[in-house]
Amino acid sequence: MLAELKGLNEECGLFGIWRHENAAQITYYGLQSLQHRGQEGTGIVVTDGKQLKSKKGEGLVTEVFSKKDIEELQGDSAIGHVRYSTAGGGGYENVQPFLFNSQSGGLALAHNGNLVNATSLKYQLEMQGSIFQTSSDTEVLAHLIKRSGFSKLSNRVKNALTVIKGAYAFLIMTETEMIIALDPHGLRPLSLGLLGDSYVVASETCAFDIVGAEFVRDILPGELLVINDNGIQSEIFSLNPNPAICTMEYVYFSRPDSDIHGINVHTARKNLGKQLAIEAPIEADVVTGVPDSSISAAIGYAEESGIPYELGLIKNRYVGRTFIQPSQSLREQGVKMKLSPVRGVVEGKRVIMVDDSIVRGTTSKRIVTMLKDAGATEVHVVISSPPIKNPCFYGIDTSSYEELIAADRSVEEIRQIIGADSLTFLSVEGLLKAIGRQEPGETRGQCLACFTGKYPTEIYAESMKLTKKC
Amino acid sequence: MLAELKGLNEECGLFGIWRHENAAQITYYGLQSLQHRGQEGTGIVVTDGKQLKSKKGEGLVTEVFSKKDIEELQGDSAIGHVRYSTAGGGGYENVQPFLFNSQSGGLALAHNGNLVNATSLKYQLEMQGSIFQTSSDTEVLAHLIKRSGFSKLSNRVKNALTVIKGAYAFLIMTETEMIIALDPHGLRPLSLGLLGDSYVVASETCAFDIVGAEFVRDILPGELLVINDNGIQSEIFSLNPNPAICTMEYVYFSRPDSDIHGINVHTARKNLGKQLAIEAPIEADVVTGVPDSSISAAIGYAEESGIPYELGLIKNRYVGRTFIQPSQSLREQGVKMKLSPVRGVVEGKRVIMVDDSIVRGTTSKRIVTMLKDAGATEVHVVISSPPIKNPCFYGIDTSSYEELIAADRSVEEIRQIIGADSLTFLSVEGLLKAIGRQEPGETRGQCLACFTGKYPTEIYAESMKLTKKC
Amino acid sequence: MLAELKGLNEECGLFGIWRHENAAQITYYGLQSLQHRGQEGTGIVVTDGKQLKSKKGEGLVTEVFSKKDIEELQGDSAIGHVRYSTAGGGGYENVQPFLFNSQSGGLALAHNGNLVNATSLKYQLEMQGSIFQTSSDTEVLAHLIKRSGFSKLSNRVKNALTVIKGAYAFLIMTETEMIIALDPHGLRPLSLGLLGDSYVVASETCAFDIVGAEFVRDILPGELLVINDNGIQSEIFSLNPNPAICTMEYVYFSRPDSDIHGINVHTARKNLGKQLAIEAPIEADVVTGVPDSSISAAIGYAEESGIPYELGLIKNRYVGRTFIQPSQSLREQGVKMKLSPVRGVVEGKRVIMVDDSIVRGTTSKRIVTMLKDAGATEVHVVISSPPIKNPCFYGIDTSSYEELIAADRSVEEIRQIIGADSLTFLSVEGLLKAIGRQEPGETRGQCLACFTGKYPTEIYAESMKLTKKC
Amino acid sequence: MLAELKGLNEECGLFGIWRHENAAQITYYGLQSLQHRGQEGTGIVVTDGKQLKSKKGEGLVTEVFSKKDIEELQGDSAIGHVRYSTAGGGGYENVQPFLFNSQSGGLALAHNGNLVNATSLKYQLEMQGSIFQTSSDTEVLAHLIKRSGFSKLSNRVKNALTVIKGAYAFLIMTETEMIIALDPHGLRPLSLGLLGDSYVVASETCAFDIVGAEFVRDILPGELLVINDNGIQSEIFSLNPNPAICTMEYVYFSRPDSDIHGINVHTARKNLGKQLAIEAPIEADVVTGVPDSSISAAIGYAEESGIPYELGLIKNRYVGRTFIQPSQSLREQGVKMKLSPVRGVVEGKRVIMVDDSIVRGTTSKRIVTMLKDAGATEVHVVISSPPIKNPCFYGIDTSSYEELIAADRSVEEIRQIIGADSLTFLSVEGLLKAIGRQEPGETRGQCLACFTGKYPTEIYAESMKLTKKC
Numbered sequence A, B, C, D: 001m002l003a004e005l006k007g008l009n010e011e012c013g014l015f016g017i018w019r020h021e022n023a024a025q026i027t028y029y030g031l032q033s034l035q036h037r038g039q040e041g042t043g044i045v046v047t048d049g050k051q052l053k054s055k056k057g058e059g060l061v062t063e064v065f066s067k068k069d070i071e072e073l074q075g076d077s078a079i080g081h082v083r084y085s086t087a088g089g090g091g092y093e094n095v096q097p098f099l100f101n102s103q104s105g106g107l108a109l110a111h112n113g114n115l116v117n118a119t120s121l122k123y124q125l126e127m128q129g130s131i132f133q134t135s136s137d138t139e140v141l142a143h144l145i146k147r148s149g150f151s152k153l154s155n156r157v158k159n160a161l162t163v164i165k166g167a168y169a170f171l172i173m174t175e176t177e178m179i180i181a182l183d184p185h186g187l188r189p190l191s192l193g194l195l196g197d198s199y200v201v202a203s204e205t206c207a208f209d210i211v212g213a214e215f216v217r218d219i220l221p222g223e224l225l226v227i228n229d230n231g232i233q234s235e236i237f238s239l240n241p242n243p244a245i246c247t248m249e250y251v252y253f254s255r256p257d258s259d260i261h262g263i264n265v266h267t268a269r270k271n272l273g274k275q276l277a278i279e280a281p282i283e284a285d286v287v288t289g290v291p292d293s294s295i296s297a298a299i300g301y302a303e304e305s306g307i308p309y310e311l312g313l314i315k316n317r318y319v320g321r322t323f324i325q326p327s328q329s330l331r332e333q334g335v336k337m338k339l340s341p342v343r344g345v346v347e348g349k350r351v352i353m354v355d356d357s358i359v360r361g362t363t364s365k366r367i368v369t370m371l372k373d374a375g376a377t378e379v380h381v382v383i384s385s386p387p388i389k390n391p392c393f394y395g396i397d398t399s400s401y402e403e404l405i406a407a408d409r410s411v412e413e414i415r416q417i418i419g420a421d422s423l424t425f426l427s428v429e430g431l432l433k434a435i436g437r438q439e440p441g442e443t444r445g446q447c448l449a450c451f452t453g454k455y456p457t458e459i460y461a462e463s464m465k466l467t468k469k470c
Helices: A023-033 A067-072 A118-127 A139-147 A153-161 A206-211 A248-253 A265-279 A295-305 A328-332 A362-373 A411-418 A428-435 A461-465 B023-033 B067-072 B118-127 B139-147 B153-161 B206-211 B248-253 B265-279 B295-305 B328-332 B362-373 B411-418 B428-435 B461-465 C023-033 C067-072 C118-127 C139-147 C153-161 C206-211 C247-253 C265-279 C295-305 C328-332 C362-373 C411-418 C428-435 C461-465 D023-033 D067-072 D118-127 D139-147 D153-161 D206-211 D248-253 D265-279 D295-305 D328-332 D362-373 D411-418 D428-435 D461-465
Strands: A013-018 A041-047 A052-058 A077-083 A098-102 A105-115 A166-173 A177-182 A191-195 A198-202 A214-218 A223-228 A231-236 A286-289 A313-315 A339-341 A350-355 A378-383 A422-425 B013-018 B041-047 B052-058 B077-083 B098-102 B105-115 B166-173 B177-182 B191-195 B198-202 B214-218 B223-228 B231-236 B286-289 B313-315 B339-341 B350-355 B378-383 B422-425 C013-018 C041-047 C052-058 C077-083 C098-102 C105-115 C166-173 C177-182 C191-195 C198-202 C214-218 C223-228 C231-236 C286-289 C313-315 C339-341 C350-355 C378-383 C422-425 D013-018 D041-047 D052-058 D077-083 D098-102 D105-115 D166-173 D177-182 D191-195 D198-202 D214-218 D223-228 D231-236 D286-289 D313-315 D339-341 D350-355 D378-383 D422-425
Touching (some): A013 A105, A023 A077, A041 A105, A206 B339, B013 B177, B023 B077, B023 B206, B118 B139, B153 B177, B286 B295, B295 B350, B313 B362, B339 B362, B411 B422, C023 C198, C023 C206, C023 D328, C052 C098, C077 C105, C139 C153, C153 C177, C153 C223, C265 C295, C286 C295, C295 C350, C339 C362, D013 D166, D013 D177, D023 D041, D052 D105, D077 D105, D098 D139, D191 D206, D295 D350, D313 D362, D411 D422
Parallel strands (some): A286 A350, B286 B350
Antiparallel strands (some): A013 A077, A041 A052, A313 A339, B041 B052, B166 B177, C041 C052, C098 C105, C177 C223, D223 D231
């Protein structure tokens, strides 16, 4: 499953609110609902119209912010961020939003996505005397904005975006305005809502539900939104014939209660499961899913196939960052970590195990073994997405071919490696049909690059070594 | 649902292991798998045959124990405890296992359950000059053991148990032996396993699966087990015509992957859901369960009724002890806490919402409102257990009639309070049938006191004020 | 110097206050001024007349108590303790005051001193079924009080004191009274003061100055004071022909601004230095003292001898518990720890180095070497007390003869070991004369046992192995 | 006394070492000995020749660095910093050394002093697109270095220094060299030493004694030192006819065991006291000093005057950052904070109280009152420096005239405000004579600006509002 890349296959999350008396608290709850998109660090920047104030730290939202912290973040506008990865740039410094103060005012910046030309841009800027505070690609935007010759901030931002390539959803805040920008392909989800009279923006719509806001609309690919005391202005800064939302947002990243471009994620996943049952009818006694991301698909498979759905695998809810990993020797003695099989459910049964994806294959192999050790007579692995054959350069850390088991192996070869009795991947066509988007074109407005190798943007050599995402 | 009593309706958990080179680590993983039984505090006592060493603290297993702590707990035998409640006796002092050192050796003690005559016994002991370290009922046993005239520890324990009444599973450890005792009604689950050549004991069998141990058998009501270097000796210290395992262990407490007296908990819950569908056929569009405890029952209901099962409610996984509760005003503005509805799933639908139980009714009301706000046209609440009309004195904190909504109200009155379109409880007969125990007698070896008012033990006036459980 | 026994040669400190609206705060400042008597742990117990509430922890007063802690210690009476030693019983459990709750009320207990028959008493009590919570000798008193047949608390305490032997100053507090007891020899200092209308009690008078209280009188040997809402009652529970205050309180333990039995400690130490200059006139260029305890004596020596006093040694003020000790190899390369010599002052000079005492000799040797390395041509060590030839059983951890360099060595032998050009100890007569107490008898009301071997109380074999003091 | 400006009147401290196998540990001990120069934050950067690694934090050296931290700072060269002030720029970000990483390598920077044209420079740089990470004046240097056109680092540094004005001692480190720079007036002390074959550099020579290094020489005003694997190269980058070491380094800042330009600080202070006794002979019974900084001067005064030196004031050693300040009401009731008078020493006596300086006068007033309350019949205040009439712009936070009691008041007016029976300041001539420097010129190579108003550098309007120093 995608989660097997420790902390690497999850996305960052953004939340912002403009002019609301409880800006910091609302942002706290908004970020909390986006916590699944990143658990490594989080921050909030508020403004009271006069200055910007920041609190950030490594860890979960509930670990980083105390009640006192939130109370001290006084102001009526805020942006916040949850960050997923320590790879290639952990530490306090890289936790977002970034806050840049200068004698002419402050600038806060939060980013979800990954730039494909950040290294080149950074090199050019350093040659001109810029000093970078972080190892994050995000900081490049701040320097480009600062160096732009325009006087209006929105013009400086647009100017900067003309040289940036890759996937990005940006939230930018100063003392007097909030700017929202989405890349020309709309690779990452970003939506606009209203809480009373206050605009809110979030990576996923589940954040609106949690804070009681109403969904207004999705941000468009290539759109720049400026919110200030004059209201909200929209502008398309890039004409875009090729929208390409990340397909894995439907398959794995997003929360089941979010809607992406009008499609509920749980429903999409259930349909993926149903489609799998149509494409791969298997004779078996029980259907089970790998918690939590594959439960919906498993239920869909069960419903379509008529084979009962059961809890064959249990996830340990209390395994967090401080969990002491069992030693190799203990693991060989049978000590489990995050997942354990339910013997009473799988013993003596032919089991269909639904998972969202296979990246390295290690976890799939471990789960198959676990189920067989618990008495399953057969284990049929069905995957609710096609084989991931190509690295992603837009925020999912699969940036080299080496770590992808499907890059150069057939399905049968993978089946042997993971030890399953059968292995089925969903077809690309089935995937598109199940998700059900109606956009024109072959890809229906989705990025399918990890399956097909057709990337929506240019890719540079520098990206191939990328270790930092988000 | 039972979880609406904050932290009060969960049980403690016990784990022990005798003579294993990784005693502390194994206990750490065992306790982790029992974490759902108590999140307020945890401790481990080890012995190397010469002395007892302890580490305990308030919080989760992963919060209390660092890698260094576990390494420093050197020894080949251990007992551990997870504790659920701060009510009537929070604080470091009350975290178990208790460790009592004396010049003649140490004694460690861990307890799951609740004694009904502890207050009287404590009063008598204090009158004789005993000093209690804690406000826990558990400590009474230690004093009784210390004051017993017998020289052999097992005889001292048996002697002490003759005056103790109520629900208890005890783990006792000295430098040279481990003693396990279960009350004459067997109100709490306790099982014996083998990890290689080492005996393990745990409140639930899921702990055996996690550490790779094999289940041997359940501890019998009224049984005393002595494990030392001579092996294992069993003795029935109390003849017991009336075994009475807590029914809520099947309905709510235990992990779905545990087996209690040979019955898998997930399967039992799914059967409860199926039985509900038979007893209460409802016309509706979707079935949903309150996560996590009611998912199995909801799936059972869906399977039996043919109505599709959907994720209509999402639980926020990252809400822990440090979560900042939304203020009343924010809550009125719509900020959610632990649960949020999935609009995309329930909007415009007739929803069957399956929950495990209703205690005060507050949470049920909140969920019904939430679902309706999210667009459900009808909400039918079905409960996979009968109405809780009587307090529990054996470890579930429902010790006064006032807090039980069903104590003196009809089903229709409750329905109106929670605002559901219909409300159905499972019948007692249906409950017994669905769980499917084969023991003789009307109650099939289960305690049904909270439903029927027939308590298996004496109850004293002092218990009615009980605030401390476990 | 005495400080060379890490953490072992310091004393505990007591502070109490009855009926003052800021009881916890006042106690905080009082304890702070007694911090030199113990840095390992501290606690405060308050009462509001209805219950006792406690907060304690390992570390300094400023580390253990936050502002919030002090605010939460609501009540108008309090006792507090600073504890010096982890030897033979470290850990949270052994931090005082001890608080024992029972159904008939609470009892808090703080102790400065050391009992010589605690082990025997504890053994007897355990044989009768008592369970001890700590490894502290102090707890014995609580059990004796609890088991006493009398009904009035003061009678129970007196009853308990009849079997206790050794050095003790006790503060006892319940919801309704405070009891103060000093052993029949008055081995430890303890004074009574008044802050407005509120009685305060403290180990040293410096605590009165810090909190703005007035000194009333010293507690008498063998006195029991009961303070409650009826006022204060005094009673001599033991007739005492032989008062024996610890001489090292004057020489080393107490703060220079305290008065013990009417004699200022700084003045006493200065007189010790003057007396040394009379007994041991030495030709030299500068006088220096080992900070902080020997500064007063060094100034006295300088004043009497006419040789200028200089800062020849500097103490690093910021070396605390978390200081990383230099490795042996770094120490050999010259890395200093707590003390460093002032080259500009000692280079090319004949130096008189005044210290308070020599226990093991290790530190003296190190300082002599340090001064010579810094260029001193001669180092003359003068000690403001006689050789310590006998262990102390009353609270100073010199309980075996082995660790006392002077136990079986001549002054000349010690001089050779520490490498000084000359070594002088003060005579016992000089010591008594310099301190200047006017009590009748050979010892002038002082305990001189460590110099002379004449102990004021019985000593039992069990004490010889004592590792825990205070 | 100068210390009355909370945390503002102390200086930062620098330590560096090149090519020593224990670089981080040595730096830890060096910084520890410089802790008196700054307690607000500290950091160490090491290099192993390939990269720079940093650890820093707010608090004391012993609080910020654990043993593990030091072990992880692997490398054979290091620079470290202790920082004194949170004013105008507290927080983790402003703790030094600053570490700037770029694709062409790292640059670490530590600074002691204060620039007088930093605000202007920063404004110019920001106009050119530079983004500052901190609110510290120090960062300006990094940007100037980065933007310099030269290719050799030492040339870039020299280039940058040509536009910087004020007081500075800089330590700069890259993977391959260490650069040391002192401002053209040499306002801050900085010395070079040798530890074995390794060069060390420190703000004060006491750091050499602590780590076992030998003093080589003081860094010259306007000197640039480059240390790399080719050895050490010195260059005077600014011809300087007017050296001006801060006089307060002798009077207050430096540790008594340090030598500044060949003069021992303790000896200088003692001479200041002697000179005071000559300039202001007073009839009195005892001389006492305000600990710790005025003890040497008080001893000098006593020695010269023949009046005995006594410990009339005691400093509470354990008052740290976490100390809970007494409320106004408690302070009025007499609760003391850092200092308490020794009643046994001052009662009924005419007291000469020696202090190093008077800034606001508040503390002096408090101490006089304290001594009189403790029974002193007369209190004569003698100050071992002239009146501070002018703000300092070089690192001591007295940057406005308002806060200086002597700015526009006569000595008699100040005496009345502080309530002393007499008040004497040292004359400027007496000050110069007592310190005893032999440099040519009226000021003997010292900065006397705070006494005389003659500043050695230009001063700009922007400096008058400066709140951040060091």
